[in-house]
Amino acid sequence: MNLSVDINTLTLKNPVTVASGTAGYGEELSRFYDIKRLGAIFTKGLSLKPRAGNKGNRIIETPAGMLNSIGLENVGLEVFLNEKLPFLKRLGATVIPNVAGHSEGENCALCEALSHTDGVAAVELNVSCPNVKEGGMAFGRNLSVFAKLIENVRKVTKGTLIVKLSPNVTDIGEFARAAEDLGADAVSAVNTFLGMKIDIQKRKPYFLNRVAGLSGPAIRPMAVRAVYEIYSKVKIPIIGLGGIARVEDAIEFLMAGASAISIGTMNLADPTLAVKMIDGIEAFMRKERVYDVRDLIGIAHRQ
Ligand SMILES: Cc1cc2nc3c(=O)[nH]c(=O)nc-3n(C[C@H](O)[C@H](O)[C@H](O)COP(=O)(O)O)c2cc1C
Numbered sequence: 001m002n003l004s005v006d007i008n009t010l011t012l013k014n015p016v017t018v019a020s021g022t023a024g025y026g027e028e029l030s031r032f033y034d035i036k037r038l039g040a041i042f043t044k045g046l047s048l049k050p051r052a053g054n055k056g057n058r059i060i061e062t063p064a065g066m067l068n069s070i071g072l073e074n075v076g077l078e079v080f081l082n083e084k085l086p087f088l089k090r091l092g093a094t095v096i097p098n099v100a101g102h103s104e105g106e107n108c109a110l111c112e113a114l115s116h117t118d119g120v121a122a123v124e125l126n127v128s129c130p131n132v133k134e135g136g137m138a139f140g141r142n143l144s145v146f147a148k149l150i151e152n153v154r155k156v157t158k159g160t161l162i163v164k165l166s167p168n169v170t171d172i173g174e175f176a177r178a179a180e181d182l183g184a185d186a187v188s189a190v191n192t193f194l195g196m197k198i199d200i201q202k203r204k205p206y207f208l209n210r211v212a213g214l215s216g217p218a219i220r221p222m223a224v225r226a227v228y229e230i231y232s233k234v235k236i237p238i239i240g241l242g243g244i245a246r247v248e249d250a251i252e253f254l255m256a257g258a259s260a261i262s263i264g265t266m267n268l269a270d271p272t273l274a275v276k277m278i279d280g281i282e283a284f285m286r287k288e289r290v291y292d293v294r295d296l297i298g299i300a301h302r303q
Helices: 077-090 104-115 143-156 174-183 217-231 247-256 271-290
Strands: 005-007 011-012 016-018 040-042 059-062 065-068 121-124 161-166 186-189 193-196 211-217 238-241 260-263
Touching: 016 193, 016 271, 059 260, 065 174, 065 217, 104 121, 143 161, 143 174, 143 247, 174 217, 186 217, 211 217, 217 238, 217 247, 238 247, 247 260, 247 271, 260 271
Parallel strands: 016 040, 016 260, 121 161, 161 186, 186 238, 238 260
Antiparallel strands: 005 011, 059 065, 065 211, 193 211
16 A cells, blocks of 8 residues: 655655644644644744734634634744754654744745745645734735745755645636746645634624635535646645545545645544544545555546
């Protein structure tokens, strides 16, 4: 049985990863299982300096999902390099830091520093966070701003560069193609969908930032559609995510064209889900007599 997959030049031992912002820096998940079993861990979006995140309400449950307005709270580059990464390395985890700078310069500095650091398997550039005023989705929704950012980040990033796309655009395939043309090695799809909640007692938006990011099973069909569409437009690998809760969901993403999958919100409901998913994918393959997981990738396009 082969479970390993290729994200361009990076080989993951299996296609199951945990998504940025839902796995911290691995400390909490490592209390539940051996995190070196994961294909990779995407750590929380990093800025150069530590960030406190948004004030006010930050999360609320929705039908089959949640809205979050965390605002990229993180420890900053220095603490990440001196404390979080050494911890993850000691556990043997495959680490993919998620980069979320306020500006193009900050993103370049972060990607350059991280990609030249031992123990960093790849860098994921987040151009799709809906919860910050500067950076984030402002990069991921305007094609010319997006292209200039990727071009400049690519110049300074060594090794595998993954670009995390925003679903809050008319044509996500167009952004994936631009990323590919400008030298990205892979794309992640998708980040959260823009959503909102009104506090009807207070008669105003529940989040201070007004809008928030919707995630969880509620977004899954839209995320599968995004992956399917991207696969038909680019040759670079896709990391598929959005509402994955069951083995069947992960298989759907692989068949739609994802080379690997990420578990996000559902880590919060079941922290052991990712390891169960590895075993579940293997069991599915055995039952279906598929001996190489790579044979499932994009198969829905060929039927
Ligand atoms: C609480 C929370 C924090 C998140 N933080 C980040 C982040 O720092 N960087 C990032 O690229 N995505 C972040 N995301 C988005 C997830 O990585 C993922 O793309 C999205 O939630 C869709 O997957 P899911 O439905 O499985 O959660 C966050 C999501 C949640 C719920």
